[in-house]
Amino acid sequence: MCEILQKLADCIEFGKINKAAPYPPQMKGLDGADEITKQALDEGVNAQQILTGGLMVGMEKVGIKFRENKVFVPQVLMSAKAMSTAMIHLKPYFLSGEVKQKGTFIIGTVEGDLHDIGKNLVSMMVEGNGWKVIDLGTDVKAEQFVAAIKEHENAIVGLSALLTTTMVNMEKITKAIKEAVPEAKVAVGGAPVTDDFRKRIGADAYSADPQGLVEYLNANV
Amino acid sequence: MGKITDQIKAGKIFVSDGAWGTFLQQKGLKLGECPEEWNITHPEEVFDIAKSYIDAGADMIETNSFGGTIFKVEKYGLADKVFELNKAAAEISRNAAGDKFVIGSVGPTGKILMMGDVTEEELYDAFKEQVLGLEAGGVDAIMIETMTALDEARLAIRAAKENTKCEVFCTMTFDKTVQGEFRTMMGVSPTEMVETLVEAGADMIGANCGNGIADMIGIVREIRRANTEIPVLVHANAGMPHYHNGQTVFPETPDEMAVLVPKIIAAGANVIGGCCGTTPGHICRVREIVDRS
Numbered sequence: 116m117c118e119i120l121q122k123l124a125d126c127i128e129f130g131k132i133n134k135a136a137p138y139p140p141q142m143k144g145l146d147g148a149d150e151i152t153k154q155a156l157d158e159g160v161n162a163q164q165i166l167t168g169g170l171m172v173g174m175e176k177v178g179i180k181f182r183e184n185k186v187f188v189p190q191v192l193m194s195a196k197a198m199s200t201a202m203i204h205l206k207p208y209f210l211s212g213e214v215k216q217k218g219t220f221i222i223g224t225v226e227g228d229l230h231d232i233g234k235n236l237v238s239m240m241v242e243g244n245g246w247k248v249i250d251l252g253t254d255v256k257a258e259q260f261v262a263a264i265k266e267h268e269n270a271i272v273g274l275s276a277l278l279t280t281t282m283v284n285m286e287k288i289t290k291a292i293k294e295a296v297p298e299a300k301v302a303v304g305g306a307p308v309t310d311d312f313r314k315r316i317g318a319d320a321y322s323a324d325p326q327g328l329v330e331y332l333n334a335n336v
Numbered sequence: 337m338g339k340i341t342d343q344i345k346a347g348k349i350f351v352s353d354g355a356w357g358t359f360l361q362q363k364g365l366k367l368g369e370c371p372e373e374w375n376i377t378h379p380e381e382v383f384d385i386a387k388s389y390i391d392a393g394a395d396m397i398e399t400n401s402f403g404g405t406i407f408k409v410e411k412y413g414l415a416d417k418v419f420e421l422n423k424a425a426a427e428i429s430r431n432a433a434g435d436k437f438v439i440g441s442v443g444p445t446g447k448i449l450m451m452g453d454v455t456e457e458e459l460y461d462a463f464k465e466q467v468l469g470l471e472a473g474g475v476d477a478i479m480i481e482t483m484t485a486l487d488e489a490r491l492a493i494r495a496a497k498e499n500t501k502c503e504v505f506c507t508m509t510f511d512k513t514v515q516g517e518f519r520t521m522m523g524v525s526p527t528e529m530v531e532t533l534v535e536a537g538a539d540m541i542g543a544n545c546g547n548g549i550a551d552m553i554g555i556v557r558e559i560r561r562a563n564t565e566i567p568v569l570v571h572a573n574a575g576m577p578h579y580h581n582g583q584t585v586f587p588e589t590p591d592e593m594a595v596l597v598p599k600i601i602a603a604g605a606n607v608i609g610g611c612c613g614t615t616p617g618h619i620c621r622v623r624e625i626v627d628r629s
Contacts, residue, residue: 184513187523188484192451227367229411230446232521254368279577279584279612280361312579 119160120169123151123201127173127243130193132200138193148197152204162208163215166245170201174243178326188236191325195239202242216247217336219270221263223255225288228281233305237273240325246332257291264296271332274318276305286316293317300335302328339503340396340437340477341539344567344606349626352571352609353389353397354619356441358586360385360400370412372404375424382425386432392616393623394609396437398479401425401470405462407445407454419469426473439479439505440470442492449487456491463495467502477503481544481571484509484520486532493536505569506533507544510555518555526558534566544571545611548588549596553603560604567606574613586613594621598629 125131126148129139133149146154148170155165177194180186208214220241224234231253242248249267251259264270272292276282282305289301302320303313313321322328340350360371363381374382382400389397404422406415414421422440429438445462447453467478478496483489489506496504508529510518518526526543533541543555549572559568574586574593597608608626610618 184515184517184519187519188448188521189450189523192448196451229408232446232448279358281367282579283584284367307577307584309579315579 119151119155119158120164120172122146123148123155123165123169124173124176126151127170127194127197127201128176130190130197132193132197148201149204152201156204162205162213165201166205166214170198170243171245174198174240175326175329178240178244178324178329182324182326188232191236191240195236195243198239198243217245217333219247219249219267220273220332221249221251221260221267221270222273222275223251223260224253224275224277225281225284226254226256227284228276228278229253230275230277233277234275237275237304237325237328241273241329241332244329244333257288260288260292261295264292264299271300271302271335273302273304273328276303276308279307282307282312285312285318289316289318302331304328337435337437337476340607341503341567344540348606349601349629350395350607351393351619351623351626352439352569352607353394354392354610354614354616355574355612356385356398356400357402358612359615370403370409370414372401372409372421372425373412373414375400375421375428376417379424379428382428383432386429388616389619390432390434390436392619394436394619396439396476396607396609397429397433398439398441399425399429399470399473399475400441401466402441402443402481404442404466404469405445406465407447407462408443418465419472422466422469423473426470426475430474437476438474439477440467440473440475440502442466442470442478442480442496443482444484444488447488449485456487459488459491460495463492464499467496467500471500471502475502477505477539480504480506482509483507484524485522486524486528489529490532490536493533493538497537503539504537505540505542506538507542507569507571509545510543510551511547512551518551518558526555527562530559530562530566534563538566540567540569540607542569542571542605542607545573548573548575549593549600552605553596553599556600556603556605564604568604569607569609570600570605571609571611572614573611574615574618577613588613588618590615590618590621593618594625597622597625601626601629
């Protein structure tokens with residue numbers, strides 16, 4: 116069992132989607148996340164173990180390598196693709212409640228900002244670390260965040276912005292969220308955002324990279 | 337007027353312009369408004385920006401068309417206006433430029449090819465539509481900028497080379513990694529950029545945006561190690577923005593930028609200008625230093 120989970124973790128870490136996928140070159144012709152997840156289920160490995168002992172292990176490695184600038188956006192995207200391919204097989208177990216997610220994370224790019232690459236990257240990495248992710252998309256207004264957090268109790272909220280001009284909207288949105296749901300936790304991120312900015316606007320967490328956010332979320336389970 | 341790159345090969349150092357996006361916001365562009373739509377709705381404001389850089393001494397100015405592909409303007413319901421918006425952008429800068437050059441700005445689409453967001457053909461067609469509008473409005477060169485992925489940059493260069501008579505320039509945006517190397521968001525180093533963009537047919541390459549002009553010196557050096565011939569253009573940010581009293585402030589002053597200009601010329605840059613946060617004041621100082629050197 117350990118061996119198959121290790122193989123699956125490798126597929127996620129190196130972004131091997133399925134047998135036919137040409138990427139990465141050193142794994143050409145080998146089974147990918149798709150085939151190995153199916154095999155593991157067929158062999159009777161339980162879905163929770165596949166998630167925590169295989170997929171999440173690989174995803175964490177990618178997150179750490181990304182933070183250390185040892186890999187870049189393309190590698191993370193391939194890992195996320197491998198992850199989501201594997202997740203398709205696990206979906207029924209999520210629905211039946213056999214696999215438990217750690218909690219719910221609501222994410223959106225703030226009002227006025229239409230950029231989604233960073234937000235999508237964070238969303239995929241958080242999901243790949245065992246969280247349920249509600250993605251509100253781009254140009255998300257304070258009311259939409261508030262409505263989502265009321266619908267998903269105890270969810271943690273993440274605000275994304277790429278532009279120096281749109282990150283100022285994080286302040287307004289954070290205030291609106293805290294006013295409506297005082298105990299709500301708000302994390303902020305994006306190219307121009309800093310921890311100093313996070314403090315000024317009264318948000319709870321900032322990370323320069325997705326892995327830092329994952330660690331924050333995991334500490335709040 | 338001849339070609340920009342011919343004059344560079346004859347030894348001329350050019351001064352380019354400064355920021356457009358942050359300047360438009362000062363002039364009242366609201367969040368959620370399409371900057372390129374201002375070419376139609378507020379042409380006199382856009383002209384003011386263009387003219388202020390000419391007055392500051394720039395040899396070339398850009399156009400208000402950074403987000404001018406269909407993939408950006410469609411988000412504002414302007415999908416059928418691509419040609420018109422870009423043509424207007426070029427005409428405004430052309431009118432302001434007099435006998436100076438106009439370089440038509442083309443930014444990234446925000447789509448990632450390797451994720452299957454779009455096909456190569458769709459990207460190529462989007463860039464083609466934009467550069468045709470810019471050429472029709474009278475630009476001398478196409479300035480493809482802020483690129484992070486080699487495949488998208490290559491397609492934009494090809495679309496401009498194959499469909500216009502303009503010179504084609506391309507710059508990418510680099511950050512410094514924790515190991516101290518320069519890489520784009522997609523992991524491309526300046527060295528890797530040189531090979532691909534030159535092969536794709538770019539007449540000039542370089543770097544824009546980023547963390548300020550100091551890092552640009554290292555980037556230009558790396559480009560020059562890989563290729564001693566290709567003309568190099570730099571459009572540098574006025575540092576990394578800080579948040580101050582509800583406003584974002586770019587820290588580098590005109591003097592701080594100017595002081596580094598001799599170093600960036602010595603490193604091998606042929607065209608020096610600004611990106612986010614730089615103003616006509618910055619360009620004016622760069623002009624003085626270039627004239628002195």
